[in-house]
Amino acid sequence: MDIRFTDCAVRFGERVALHPLTLTLNEKRIGIIGLNGSGKTTFARLINGLVKPSSGGVTVNGLDTIKDDRAVLSEAGFIFQNPHNQLIMPIVAEDIAFGLKNRGLSREEVDRRMQAALSRFGIEHLARRRVHELSGGETQLVAMASVVVTDPKILILDEPTNQLDLKNRRRVAVAIDDLPEDTVVITHDLGLVENVERLLLFHEGRLAFDGNPQDAIRRYHEIAGC
Numbered sequence: 001m002d003i004r005f006t007d008c009a010v011r012f013g014e015r016v017a018l019h020p021l022t023l024t025l026n027e028k029r030i031g032i033i034g035l036n037g038s039g040k041t042t043f044a045r046l047i048n049g050l051v052k053p054s055s056g057g058v059t060v061n062g063l064d065t066i067k068d069d070r071a072v073l074s075e076a077g078f079i080f081q082n083p084h085n086q087l088i089m090p091i092v093a094e095d096i097a098f099g100l101k102n103r104g105l106s107r108e109e110v111d112r113r114m115q116a117a118l119s120r121f122g123i124e125h126l127a128r129r130r131v132h133e134l135s136g137g138e139t140q141l142v143a144m145a146s147v148v149v150t151d152p153k154i155l156i157l158d159e160p161t162n163q164l165d166l167k168n169r170r171r172v173a174v175a176i177d178d179l180p181e182d183t184v185v186i187t188h189d190l191g192l193v194e195n196v197e198r199l200l201l202f203h204e205g206r207l208a209f210d211g212n213p214q215d216a217i218r219r220y221h222e223i224a225g226c
């Protein structure tokens with residue numbers, strides 16, 4: 001990945017969610033940690049243009065998140081903190097196929113890609129299930145399948161193991177480790193990012209640490225005072 005933040009800041013009215021930041025991300029596996037409200041989600045949403053910079057700019061693989069907003073959305077897929085909010089169609093297979101609409105693909109090709117996305121996450125058996133009847137872990141895996149089916153180069157996962165039991169957490173963690181796409185993972189689940197190449201720690205809207213996971217996690221404990 002090649003993500004560049006240039007003097008990028010985000011304000012919501014009077015509130016500064018992110019102070020000006022200049023930074024380049026090139027690694028395959030990046031993690032983001034920090035206390036509640038520290039600016040993690042705001043930072044991650046800047047990457048696929050869900051949040052626009054109030055000043056400065058962001059480019060993703062050479063695309064500007066303001067000027068090239070549609071192209072950026074296909075380049076970087078976002079899996080939300082509450083994946084139920086991103087599943088649109090009532091049936092799992094329909095939801096996964098939905099992302100391929102308006103691409104001029106034949107029915108057979110849509111079906112082939114949808115099946116391939118299901119099998120990547122070992123959830124072929126969920127194809128005919130109702131989206132709103134899925135368990136938390138199943139929902140997370142379906143949300144991942146619904147995003148990867150469109151072939152984004154970068155995947156951004158916002159608290160992917162939130163509210164999962166140990167078994168589902170493990171399942172989702174393994175699925176994330178196996179992703180061939182470049183990933184940016186925001187999490188309070190430190191086990192999920194202990195082996196990333198680069199871990200960013202946010203505090204009060206600023207980057208408080210940027211480096212190896214061990215040192216970032218140590219610094220996070222100091223900031224949290226525990």
Ligand SMILES: Nc1ncnc2c1ncn2[C@@H]1O[C@H](COP(=O)(O)OP(=O)(O)OP(=O)(O)O)[C@@H](O)[C@H]1O
Pocket residue numbers: 012015016017034035036037038039040041042043
């Ligand atoms: N759409 C918005 N409108 C107004 N304020 C916002 C908006 N989105 C975020 N904020 C504020 O910006 C700050 C950073 O929020 P952000 O969601 O980026 O934090 P976070 O580190 O992801 O938090 P958490 O761990 O709780 O998910 C917070 O003070 C939050 O209230």
